[in-house]
Amino acid sequence: MALMTPQAVTVGLTGTSIGLTGTFTTPTTSDTLPGGDNVFLYVKVGGTATTITLVRQVPSNFGDLVNIVSSSLTSVDKLIGPLNAAQGLIAPATGLVTVLYSQVTAVTSAAFVF
Numbered sequence: 001m002a003l004m005t006p007q008a009v010t011v012g013l014t015g016t017s018i019g020l021t022g023t024f025t026t027p028t029t030s031d032t033l034p035g036g037d038n039v040f041l042y043v044k045v046g047g048t049a050t051t052i053t054l055v056r057q058v059p060s061n062f063g064d065l066v067n068i069v070s071s072s073l074t075s076v077d078k079l080i081g082p083l084n085a086a087q088g089l090i091a092p093a094t095g096l097v098t099v100l101y102s103q104v105t106a107v108t109s110a111a112f113v114f
Helices: none
Strands: 030-032 038-044 052-053 068-073 076-080 098-102 108-114
Touching: 030 038, 052 076, 068 076
Parallel strands: none
Antiparallel strands: 030 098, 038 076, 038 108, 052 068, 052 098
16 A cells, blocks of 8 residues: 655646646555545556546445445546545545555556645
8 A cells, every 4th residue: 555645736827737747656556645625636547447446434424335436447547536525535533545446557646736
């Protein structure tokens, strides 16, 4: 399990993003990152089908702990978020969000704070 550090996105005076170049790395099959209202996960998936699971840490209003899943992604870029408490994704004890990947071949990811 690797702890990801969200990278800040700089916004210029004209309102255009000028710093979303970020450093993408190959994830492990189980990563964590600090959650928040402005935290997003950007995942680039190559040619191998990949399932990304966000582990729900707090029950929904209906009392369930159903995870949020993006399944069978192939050759796609996906921006996921916000990774916040309203989604039930932040573990109360640690403040972290857990992300699981079914496989990591040709997968890179980065966390951003907007």
